[in-house]
Amino acid sequence: MMMNLFSSFDPSTGLNLSLNWLSSMIGLIIIPPLFWLIPSRLSMLWLVIILTLHKEFKVILNKNSQGSTLIFVSLFMFILMNNFLGLFPYIFTSTSHMILTLSMALPLWLSFMIYGWSNHTMHMLIHLVPQGTPGILMPFMVCIETISNIIRPGTLAIRLSANMIAGHLLLMLLSNTGPSMTLLLLNILLLIQILLLSLEFAVSIIQSYVFVILGALYSSETN
Template sequence: MMNLFSSFDPTSNFNLSLNWSSALIGLLMIPSFYWMIPSRLNMLWLKIIITLHKEFKIIMNKNSQGGTLIFISLFTFIMMNNFIGLFPYIFTSTSHMTMTLSMALPLWLSFMLYGWFNYTMHMLAHSVPQGTPGILMPFMVCIETISNIIRPGTLAIRLSANMIAGHLLLTLLGNTGSSLTLIMINILLIIQVLLLLLESAVSIIQAYVFVVLSALYSSETN
């Protein structure tokens, strides 16, 4: 198992740890014609941003002028890192809890501090769902408190686990290629291509899920 997970271990070249530079390498991959407004790529990206802005504005349930920019930027950053991790020999930063927890924990902590300092009574009332019998209220407070505390952990684990799972499946299937016949290798290649397409979809979906849940958590603090 150590060899299987070694593909996720940080490495160093020329005594320089360049692993986390993969988080910014996407900026170098943006084609130059993207900045030539109105290019097709630029218009497509603007349409995606406007769609995300409208959706996050509904989720946040308030006048979020400029507030949705945080979540759109986070979505772009996570999706870019997820896609870059699909390339061979490139360090997948979002498969490490160091990266995912450093994104989830500050967001959750800022929402909690803002909510408890400005809407204390609302946050206390949120600990007990409406219509809860009086005898169950202490238990509901404990359950709601625990579920609230583990939110950043679930966000971080969900993202990193989904990134690791797909990469491990591709690695396991790829390692069996040397012991297969020619026909089975062709079938394996087709399966690998289909899995790669699935991982591309997962890269977008997991970035979207991470950001939407963060927006939902922020909407509960007002």
């Protein structure tokens, strides 16, 4: 029984077992058999998406080492899979919780910072003061750039979780008004729900892309 509107986003069961990571493993169990069968249209579509992302990340990262884009392509597929799973009924949306999104964003950002400050210290210091900044404003710019750099993992995590939970909340609020509506209004509500679900489908793709693109841009700044 729901005690409030946000109870549907509670990832715990009666056994006090968190469903955050459990629901994330559903897709990982389904996907592997696709790569062991004769190439189908679905597997070819996955291959086209992976190669397209690889080319785009290669331009952003600007690295000569092969395989540097693998972590971002894998992260994109993982987030996209969990976003899609959340659109199905009775499947928990793990990416709507900060504990999951922050556990992806924080290690990614921290590894970039450790690598950048260890190997390119002067380059990282230069980034704290934008080119053309007056001398009197340099201390303030260093403080602003430092704060904006520190909050990056938080903004990544909040952006993903907030966008995923907002659409689900809107769908739930509209569906709760259904029993009190007339037949005509109910048909209009059903049409609106279908349009919102289509929008959520697009948001699932866009937010996965935004998360990994920003991560790749943060990585490119450390070189």
